[in-house]
Amino acid sequence: xxxxxxxxxxxxxxxAKKEILSGADAVIRILQxxxxxxxxxxxxxxxxxxxxxxxxxxxxxxHILARHEQGAIHAAQGYARASGKVGVCLATSGPGATNLIxxxxxxxxxxxxxxxxxxxxxxxxxxxxxxxxxDVLGISMPVTKWNFQITRAEEIPTALAKAFYLxxxxxxxxxxxxxTKDAQFExxxxxxxxxxxxxxxxxxxxxxxxxxxxxxxxINNAERPYILFGQGVILANAEKEFKQFIEKTGIPSAWTIxxxxxxxxxxxxxxxxxxxxGNYGPNLLTNECDVLIAIGMRFDDRVTGNLSKYAKQAxxxxxxxxxxxxxxxxxxxxxxxxxxxESLTELIKLVNPNSHEKWLQRFRDCDKLEWEKVIEEExxxxxxxxxxxxxxxxxNEKTNDDHILVTDxxxxxxxxxxxxxxxxxKSNITSGGLGTMGFGLPAGIGAALGAPDRTVVAxxxxxxxxxxxxxxxxxxxxxAKLKVLLLNNEFxxxxxxxQQLFFEKxxxxxxxxNPDFQQLAKxxxxxxxxxxxxxxxxxxxxxxxNYDGAYFLEVMVGKENNVFPMVPSGSGVAExxxx
Amino acid sequence: xxFLWSQVARELQKFDWSDLMETEKQEFTITAxxxxxxxxxxxxxxxxxxxKINIESLTTSESETEGIHRxxxxxxxxxxxxxKVVKQIEKQVEVLKADYYTKKEVVQQELALYKISTKSLTNxxxxxxxxxxxxxxxxxxxxxxxVIEKSGYRxxxxxxxxxxxxxxxNEFVRSGRIAVSRERDGIGKDVERxxxxxxx
Numbered sequence: 001x002x003x004x005x006x007x008x009x010x011x012x013x014x015x016a017k018k019e020i021l022s023g024a025d026a027v028i029r030i031l032q033x034x035x036x037x038x039x040x041x042x043x044x045x046x047x048x049x050x051x052x053x054x055x056x057x058x059x060x061x062x063h064i065l066a067r068h069e070q071g072a073i074h075a076a077q078g079y080a081r082a083s084g085k086v087g088v089c090l091a092t093s094g095p096g097a098t099n100l101i102x103x104x105x106x107x108x109x110x111x112x113x114x115x116x117x118x119x120x121x122x123x124x125x126x127x128x129x130x131x132x133x134x135d136v137l138g139i140s141m142p143v144t145k146w147n148f149q150i151t152r153a154e155e156i157p158t159a160l161a162k163a164f165y166l167x168x169x170x171x172x173x174x175x176x177x178x179x180t181k182d183a184q185f186e187x188x189x190x191x192x193x194x195x196x197x198x199x200x201x202x203x204x205x206x207x208x209x210x211x212x213x214x215x216x217x218x219i220n221n222a223e224r225p226y227i228l229f230g231q232g233v234i235l236a237n238a239e240k241e242f243k244q245f246i247e248k249t250g251i252p253s254a255w256t257i258x259x260x261x262x263x264x265x266x267x268x269x270x271x272x273x274x275x276x277x278g279n280y281g282p283n284l285l286t287n288e289c290d291v292l293i294a295i296g297m298r299f300d301d302r303v304t305g306n307l308s309k310y311a312k313q314a315x316x317x318x319x320x321x322x323x324x325x326x327x328x329x330x331x332x333x334x335x336x337x338x339x340x341x342e343s344l345t346e347l348i349k350l351v352n353p354n355s356h357e358k359w360l361q362r363f364r365d366c367d368k369l370e371w372e373k374v375i376e377e378e379x380x381x382x383x384x385x386x387x388x389x390x391x392x393x394x395x396n397e398k399t400n401d402d403h404i405l406v407t408d409x410x411x412x413x414x415x416x417x418x419x420x421x422x423x424x425x426k427s428n429i430t431s432g433g434l435g436t437m438g439f440g441l442p443a444g445i446g447a448a449l450g451a452p453d454r455t456v457v458a459x460x461x462x463x464x465x466x467x468x469x470x471x472x473x474x475x476x477x478x479x480a481k482l483k484v485l486l487l488n489n490e491f492x493x494x495x496x497x498x499q500q501l502f503f504e505k506x507x508x509x510x511x512x513x514n515p516d517f518q519q520l521a522k523x524x525x526x527x528x529x530x531x532x533x534x535x536x537x538x539x540x541x542x543x544x545x546n547y548d549g550a551y552f553l554e555v556m557v558g559k560e561n562n563v564f565p566m567v568p569s570g571s572g573v574a575e576x577x578x579x
Numbered sequence: 580x581x582f583l584w585s586q587v588a589r590e591l592q593k594f595d596w597s598d599l600m601e602t603e604k605q606e607f608t609i610t611a612x613x614x615x616x617x618x619x620x621x622x623x624x625x626x627x628x629x630x631k632i633n634i635e636s637l638t639t640s641e642s643e644t645e646g647i648h649r650x651x652x653x654x655x656x657x658x659x660x661x662x663k664v665v666k667q668i669e670k671q672v673e674v675l676k677a678d679y680y681t682k683k684e685v686v687q688q689e690l691a692l693y694k695i696s697t698k699s700l701t702n703x704x705x706x707x708x709x710x711x712x713x714x715x716x717x718x719x720x721x722x723x724x725x726v727i728e729k730s731g732y733r734x735x736x737x738x739x740x741x742x743x744x745x746x747x748x749n750e751f752v753r754s755g756r757i758a759v760s761r762e763r764d765g766i767g768k769d770v771e772r773x774x775x776x777x778x779x
Contacts, residue, residue: 137618149617200773324666
């Protein structure tokens with residue numbers, strides 16, 4: 001093992017001041033140096049020295065005690081995405097660390113910056129199958145941007161500096177630092193310098209101006225250009241540049257689920273959401289555009305459907321920070337590697353002012369059809385059965401389209417993402433890539449703590465809620481002002497929908513015989529209400545939103561409602577069905 | 580027209596996902612210049628495991644640049660897949676550069692050792708003749724066994740194996756492929772530039 005220091009270049013000379021600290025004290029000191037104010041975790045044997053060191057620093061570091069490590073890490077993810085900061089998570093060795101894995105995988109696929117610090121058995125016991133020993137490095141390697149095991153206290157500053165730098169730079173992602181217990185106790189000469197570069201790592205590819213010029217020329221000559229934008233716009237803080245770019249060129253723009261809120265919903269050039277349950281026009285017209293401009297998105301299979309039937313007629317321009325995403329799923333005619341903010345800034349200078357009124361009208365025509373066939377009935381149902389869409393519509397009204405939406409995974413996620421209106425960025429927190437049920441409630445807690453001045457609504461289903469239900473206790477303990485909206489259809493709705501459509505209504509293990517959620521919420525001392533009739537809905541939502549503190553609202557919605565439109569799995573995007 | 584979801588379901592069942600994959604596989608050599616770090620080998624092999632690609636051989640060694648290690652990985656795959664894998668390898672924090680080569684683009688060698696009994700050597704000149712004809716050499720001659728060494732392409736070490744087989748091979752081992760590119764400035768130059776901080 002070469003020394004860590006040798007691989008980090010350009011670090012400034014350490015300050016002269018000498019200080020003897022334990023490894024555990026150093027961890028806390030570094031969190032302070034990195035301006036970490038809130039961390040999420042769960043104590044246990046192998047991480048106890050760090051918890052002990054934290055005991056004296058409650059004034060600067062707020063530790064959120066979750067009820068399960070999975071809850072802690074999803075909360076850290078919600079915090080990171082609402083605040084734009086690095087989420088920090090602490091857990092013990094063995095089961096503590098393995099319980100983090102789902103969240104780490106989720107953060108990896110959704111590019112969320114996290115630093116996870118796990119305790120490890122003393123270095124002398126490594127490999128001996130000691131109590132609560134687990135190969136955390138090995139098990140987390142496929143789902144981390146970087147990971148490292150520390151066995152000597154003196155490695156802590158360099159490793160943690162790298163961890164924070166790697167988590168937040170370039171395409172962000174989760175980093176795991178595993179620290180043996182003896183290294184936490186060991187005393188050493190502490191000094192800390194933030195990491196600003198690593199010689200083997202290129203966070204942002206240097207912008208190729210020739211490619212930008214090629215892209216501009218293609219855009220300037222396009223008749224039906226079409227923009228697909230994703231979370232890359234948000235992660236690069238490029239919302240302003242993005243808006244300037246589309247307003248100058250007049251190009252219709254559709255967001256991916258991870259790109260939600262990068263532009264306001266009501267912007268005239270925002271044509272809606274892509275994907276299996278996205279809007280009709282954005283999917284259908286993908287196969288009619290002549291130039292497809294992808295910005296900070298990765299052509300997930302839920303967005304493209306069957307690749308052999310995807311945008312074959314179009315020239316593709318791909319603005320992307322991660323070279324491995326270029327040509328991964330959809331070949332790019334003009335790849336523009338780089339940070340979205342830098343790429344767009346240069347591109348804006350070279351594109352001609354334009355408008356595409358006739359082309360945009362096509363999207364509006366599709367919207368009209370989708371409104372008639374799907375949306376109107378979903379938002380204003382004509383039957384007595386409550387729909388998920390009408391609940392989301394009323395929430396929009398009560399928050400003036402200005403809340404943070406956190407969702408779990410399933411039908412409610414699709415409905416909430418389709419119908420929630422966004423007016424500012426970083427307002428959508430959802431498990432997009434991994435589709436992690438159980439994400440919503442804890443991520444909501446993290447978001448409420450990461451954006452304390454905002455109204456945070458966690459929309460969850462009755463399935464996902466029961467996967468991390470215990471985190472209701474975290475709400476009570478932290479007094480996080482999270483609004484939990486349970487859309488209860490007494491089914492694992494999305495799976496049931498597929499069973500109905502593709503498996504001849506054989507509802508195998510999807511009906512849920514549920515507990516009394518009202519009693520449960522009460523048990524966790526959270527104010528609660530339940531709505532079963534439309535006449536009570538609006539008033540209940542008003543109370544839910546305006547209440548100063550956490551609130552649990554349960555709405556009984558149609559048991560067998562389906563989410564439409566839908567691009568059946570394996571079909572092309574143009575084969576999107578409205579019913 | 581009434582739309583039948585069950586029809587979609589049936590069509591999907593018929594859908595052959597393998598159509599999406601290019602079928603023509605060939606031999607490639609992947610080279611990566613890396614830091615010398617614990618766990619990096621695992622991180623790189625995961626990329627192959629994830630896509631269910633078999634690694635035919637893998638060699639790590641020092642490179643021409645001090646402190647920088649070099650991975651040489653042999654696979655038989657479609658070029659499309661190899662390109663994706665190389666990008667994923669280069670994405671790893673501790674990898675400086677990675678690239679791939681077809682058979683024609685590299686000079687490659689493998690090393691093979693053959694252990695046979697000394698008795699087969701004393702029963703005539705046949706083994707000695709074979710060894711000479713194959714440009715192999717005796718590494719050691721002990722009382723009970725001899726070890727023959729042969730470097731070359733896979734087919735060459737295999738040919739010697741086939742000829743020695745009738746004499747009884749007690750042990751055989753072949754190293755992973757090592758290869759250098761035929762380019763004037765391989766990615767080693769890029770690595771140098773990267774280390775000097777002058778690279779894009």
